[in-house]
Amino acid sequence: MTPKPELLVAEYGHHLFRSTAFQDEFFRWGAGIVDDLWSTNFTRMSRIRVPLPPLEVQRSLAARLDDVAAMIAKLDELTDVLRARAVDTAALFRLSGNDTGRGEDAQSPLAGIPEHWERTKFGYDFTESTERNGDNPPGPLLSISEYRGVELNMRAEGQQASLDVSSYRVVRPGQLAANMMWLNHGGLGVSSLTGYTSPDYKAFWISPRFHPRYVHHLFRSPRYVDYFGTIGTGVRPNAQRVTKIALDMMPVPLPPMDEQISIADHLDEVTGDIDHMLAKVARLRDLLVERSSAFLLDIVTNKKEIL
Numbered sequence: 370m371t372p373k374p375e376l377l378v379a380e381y382g383h384h385l386f387r388s389t390a391f392q393d394e395f396f397r398w399g400a401g402i403v404d405d406l407w408s409t410n411f412t413r414m415s416r417i418r419v420p421l422p423p424l425e426v427q428r429s430l431a432a433r434l435d436d437v438a439a440m441i442a443k444l445d446e447l448t449d450v451l452r453a454r455a456v457d458t459a460a461l462f463r464l465s466g467n468d469t470g471r472g473e474d475a476q477s478p479l480a481g482i483p484e485h486w487e488r489t490k491f492g493y494d495f496t497e498s499t500e501r502n503g504d505n506p507p508g509p510l511l512s513i514s515e516y517r518g519v520e521l522n523m524r525a526e527g528q529q530a531s532l533d534v535s536s537y538r539v540v541r542p543g544q545l546a547a548n549m550m551w552l553n554h555g556g557l558g559v560s561s562l563t564g565y566t567s568p569d570y571k572a573f574w575i576s577p578r579f580h581p582r583y584v585h586h587l588f589r590s591p592r593y594v595d596y597f598g599t600i601g602t603g604v605r606p607n608a609q610r611v612t613k614i615a616l617d618m619m620p621v622p623l624p625p626m627d628e629q630i631s632i633a634d635h636l637d638e639v640t641g642d643i644d645h646m647l648a649k650v651a652r653l654r655d656l657l658v659e660r661s662s663a664f665l666l667d668i669v670t671n672k673k674e675i676l
Contacts, residue, residue, distance in 0.1 A: 377419075381427035384434040385419070385669075389662040420669035430668055437661040444654045451643050451650070452516065452555075478596050482622045492617025494576035500539040501568070508564035511540055513548045516647060518558025518585065522566075537565040538572055543581050545573040545588070549616075553598035553609045559585035571613070578623060582633035586640070587622070 372379050385391055394417050399409040422430070479488055512522040519540065540546045540560045548556035548570050559581045560572075575581055587593060600619070601609030624632070667673040 376421055378424055378427040378431060380431035380435070384431055384438070384661075384665060388665050389658060390666050391417075422669055426668065430665060434661055434665065437657055441654055441657050444650055444657070448516075448647060448650055448654075451647050477620060478592055479620050479622055483624070485625075486628075487623040489578075489621050489623050490617065491619040491621055494578055494621065494623075495545060495573040496576075497613070498539070498541070498544060498572040498574055500541075500572070502535050502537045502539060502565050504535060506534060506537070506565050507539055508562065510534075511546070511560070511562060511564040511566045513546055513551070513556050513558060513566065513570065515551065515555040516651070517644070518589065519546050519560035519562060519566075521562070521564070534565065536568045538568055538570050539563075539565050540572045543575065545575055545581075545584060547571050547573070547616075549612075550610050552611045553594055553601055555589050555594050557588055578626075580626060580629040580633050582637060583624075583629040586633060586636045 372382050395409055395414065398413045398417060421427075482488070510522040511519055514520050538546075541563055542561050544560050546558060546560050546566060548567075550556070550569070559575070566572075575584055596619070597611055598609055600615045601611045603609040664673070
C-alpha cells in the first residue's frame with residue numbers, strides 16, 4: 370500500500386500503524402483468535418478510520434517518535450544480547466565435566482557433545498499429540514513466546530468474530546509445544562500449563578528418557594534456533610516452516626538423566642536471573658511504546674500540541 374503524499378506523511382504512517390491504538394483497532398476488525406494467525410483482510414482493514422493531522426504536524430510527530438523508536442531499538446539489542454547469554458549450548462555441554470567431543474560436523478547440533486552422551490533422533494523420542502479441544506476446552510488460550518516459551522495468551526479478548534475453537538490444539542503440562550513457523554526464532558518450549566493453542570501448532574509428548582526442563586533449554590538454545598533456520602523452508606527469515614519430517618530427523622543429544630537434571634537446574638537458575646533482567650527491559654520497552662502511543666493519540670485527537 371502506497372500512502373498518498375498529499376494526505377499522509379509516510380514516516381507518520383509508520384508510527385501510526387505500529388501504535389498500540391491502531392494494533393487494537395486492527396485486532397478488533399480481525400477474524401481470528403491468536404495473534405500470529407490473525408486475519409484482517411484488506412476489505413475490513415480499509416474501513417478503519419485513519420486520523421490525518423496537517424502535514425507539518427505529521428512530520429513533527431514522526432520526528433519525535435523516531436527518537437523513541439531509536440531508544441526502543443537499543444532495548445531490543447539488549448534483549449538479544451541477554452537472550453544469547455541465557456543458554457550457551459557449549460557451556461551446557463561443558464556442564465557434563467567431559468569436553469571431549471565426537472567427530473561431528475561443525476554445523477550439527479551434536480558437534481562437541483561429550484563422548485559418553487548418547488545420540489538419538491527427535492522422531493524416536495518425541496511423539497506428536499493429536500488431542501483437540503472438541504466441545505470442552507481444558508484450559509485457557511495459550512501462546513508461545515520467543516522470550517518465555519508457553520504462556521497465557523493475553524490478547525484473546527476483543528476480536529470481532531470468534532472462530533470455532535473445537536479443532537484447536539490441546540497442550541498439557543510436560544509437553545513440548547512448537548510454532549512450526551517460528552522455530553528459528555525460539556518459538557517452542559515445554560509447557561507448565563494446560564490449555565489450547567493454534568491448530569497450526571504442534572504438541573509433543575516427551576520420552577521418559579528426557580528431563581522436560583533439559584529439553585526446554587536445549588531446543589531454545591542458540592545452536593538449535595540456528596539449526597531450525599537451516600532445515601526450515603521459506604523465502605523469509607520470519608516464514609521458515611519446519612516440517613514434521615525434517616523435525617523427526619533432527620539429531621538430539623541424550624545425556625545420562627542425572628546430568629540432564631544438573632544441566633536443567635543450573636540453567637533454570639541462570640536463566641532465572643536473565644529472565645528477571647529481560648522482564649525489566651521488557652517493562653521499560655512496554656512503557657516507551659505505551660507512552661509514545663498515548664502521545665500520538667493525544668496529538669491526533671487535539672488533546673495536546675507539539676511544542
